[in-house]
Amino acid sequence: MPVKPEILKVTNTANSRLFKVEEIELRFSNGVERTYERLANRGRGAVMIIPVTEDNEVLLIREYAVGLEDYTLTLPKGLIDPGEDEHQAADRELKEEAGFGSHKLDTLKVMTSAPNYMGHKITAVVARELYPCRLQGDEPEEMEVVKWPLEKLDQLLLDEDFTEARAIAALYMTRSFLQK
Incomplete structure (x- = not known):
């Protein structure tokens, strides 16, 4: 099983009535760092x-x-x-x-x-x-x-x-x- 990346920083970049956009800075187990964007989960599903x-x-x-x-x-x-x-x-x-x-x-x-x-x-x-x-x-x-x-x-x-x-x-x- 791979090791999950370390979350270095989470930044809220945009909000709407329905959506929340986040920028996620990650460090992988091999030392490589990347920045991803996601539509964040905003509720109970x-x-x-x-x-x-x-x-x-x-x-x-x-x-x-x-x-x-x-x-x-x-x-x-x-x-x-x-x-x-x-x-x-x-x-x-x-x-x-x-x-x-x-x-x-x-x-x-x-x-x-x-x-x-x-x-x-x-x-x-x-x-x-x-x-x-x-x-x-x-x-x-x-x-x-x-x-x-x-x-x-x-x-x-x-x-x-x-x-x-x-x-x-x-x-x-x-x-x-x-x-x-």
């Missing part, structure tokens, strides 16, 4: 929910993604609020974004995106035993809920509106989890 119905359909949502400047098909997700664990956050976000609650929640995996540049983590949670329940969330518009048969996952991957890598990974993990 987030959850991505994979809601599965009794008919083995996954509930997707269509929401506006400002990074793409278009609507995208994805899974419900959101930040873990203070005082919540990942299951409480998953149930709340599912109610806010898809209009369903869950009696059975299982954590699959904590995932990262671009960990060389970001400290953000998202926990994939499978939600089953669903029931209708809507909470008011912070979304600017109600999201369309799209049911998709899990056995037709390969067809979903061909859909040009379904592109989020974390959602793709979560669905493959869910399919494996449910087959056990």
Whole structure:
């Protein structure tokens, strides 16, 4: 196992409402020093929910993604609020974004995106035993809920509106989890 580099200095270089950019000065075990930048972790993390119905359909949502400047098909997700664990956050976000609650929640995996540049983590949670329940969330518009048969996952991957890598990974993990 390699020896972790020594952190010499952390400098906050920029802040926005959502992001904190840090410059990290490191010294590696061989004496080489480098400066890196990262989007720092600013909270308790987030959850991505994979809601599965009794008919083995996954509930997707269509929401506006400002990074793409278009609507995208994805899974419900959101930040873990203070005082919540990942299951409480998953149930709340599912109610806010898809209009369903869950009696059975299982954590699959904590995932990262671009960990060389970001400290953000998202926990994939499978939600089953669903029931209708809507909470008011912070979304600017109600999201369309799209049911998709899990056995037709390969067809979903061909859909040009379904592109989020974390959602793709979560669905493959869910399919494996449910087959056990």
